[in-house]
Amino acid sequence: MIDRRTLLAAAALGALPGLATAQPAWPSRAVRMVVPFPPGGSNDVLGRALSERLGAQLGQPFVVENRGGAGGAIGADQVAKSAPDGYTLLFMSSSLTTNAAVQRLPYDPVADFTPIAQAAVAPMIVTVGRDSPARTMADLVRIARERPGMLRFGGAGPGDTSFFATELLKMAANLDMEAVAYRGITEAQTDAAAGRIDLVVTTLASARGLIEAGQLRLLATASAARDARMPDVPTVREATGIDFVTGVWWGVFAPARLPPALTATINAAINRAMAEPQYQRVLEAGGASMAALAPDAFAAHVRSEVTRWTDVARRAGVALN
Structure with missing residues (x-):
């Protein structure tokens, strides 16, 4: 027979089968x-x-x-x-x-x-506002080279994926552009649509609403090949010859x-x-x-x-x- 002291000690250590408290299945709340x-x-x-x-x-x-x-x-x-x-x-x-x-x-x-x-x-995409003079990806690269340091791009802070993708684009194309930090990518896209900044490298998931509303213009994808869901949109490499592939x-x-x-x-x-x-x-x-x-x-x-x-x-x- 197990006395009360032994029973309590064993229960505390989980030594007796059936005495340990079973954890509820996840999720229970x-x-x-x-x-x-x-x-x-x-x-x-x-x-x-x-x-x-x-x-x-x-x-x-x-x-x-x-x-x-x-x-x-x-x-x-x-x-x-x-x-x-x-x-x-x-x-x-x-x-x-x-x-x-x-x-x-x-x-x-x-x-x-x-x-x-x-x-x-997902691949990243390059977008500009509807009133941007850049009608194509090649236009955007040309304008950025003609106006070094003048074009501004947006992202959700310096550590944002959009920020880093644009830095990759700058290095690949040898461009000089200024970063503008926002609390989130939605605010950056809204400012690009309004013409307050020049471009946003973002995702279709983020920008689809503004693109379909005609507020943002989708210039190119940063994929290795054209995306079947966007067959009319060229890749950056296809449009410019610049090796820019990131997602x-x-x-x-x-x-x-x-x-x-x-x-x-x-x-x-x-x-x-x-x-x-x-x-x-x-x-x-x-x-x-x-x-x-x-x-x-x-x-x-x-x-x-x-x-x-x-x-x-x-x-x-x-x-x-």
């Missing part, structure tokens, strides 16, 4: 999905679409919370400091890695997060030290949600594609991206702030 940019941009569009499918699949609400600022660093920091229990997640683009190349961040993009799943990939990815992250079993569970749920027709339609509308990765493969990709963009910042002469 609402999940917070932090999107570290204002509403309207690609992070918000795709993050909301994925959250809706996850909520419908799992029977718990996935509440999108927009925490914009500092190129996504404010919202990302909030998630990094949260409990690794699966109830606070981050939906963020490759800005997570580009930020690290130019900002002294309160978190480490590799050590302070658990990469769970890659949610989508963006989006993914879901948790704070560091998320248990591996829970990481695998959430990864599987996200992969199921991404395969649903409703999410596929959002990807299609945004010029994006599904590109599922296992957690380990996604983590390796994130590490390689930090190295890549740090090198781009060094070559572009962008100082660490």
Whole structure:
């Protein structure tokens, strides 16, 4: 017979079968999905679409919370400091890695997060306002060369994916243009449409509404070949001969030290949600594609991206702030 003292000690150590408290299946309550940019941009569009499918699949609400600022660093920091229990997640683009190349961040993009799943990939696109004198990509390059230092481009802060893509374009084409920082890409696109800045290198997911409304003009894609969804839009390479190929990815992250079993569970749920027709339609509308990765493969990709963009910042002469 086990006396009361032995029973209590064993229970505290979890030594007796059946005495340890079982953890409830995830999710047993609402999940917070932090999107570290204002509403309207690609992070918000795709993050909301994925959250809706996850909520419908799992029977718990996935509440999108927009925490914009500092190129996504404010919202990302909030998630990094949260409990690794699966109830606070981050939906963020490759800005997570580009930020690290130019900002002294309160978190480490590799050590302070658990990469769970890659949610989508897409090529970048080059856009100008409807009243821009640049009717083609070749026009834009010519004007930029004729007016060195005069053209202004927008992005969501110096660590934003759009900012880095434009820096790549500047290096590839030997252009001198001035950066203008915004809280989010939506504000930059609005200013480009109004003629307050000259161009935005962005994603179709972010800019589609303004393009379809005739407010922004889509000049070219930064893909290796024409996108079947935009067959009339040339690539930058095709239009100018400039070797400019770059894209963006989006993914879901948790704070560091998320248990591996829970990481695998959430990864599987996200992969199921991404395969649903409703999410596929959002990807299609945004010029994006599904590109599922296992957690380990996604983590390796994130590490390689930090190295890549740090090198781009060094070559572009962008100082660490």
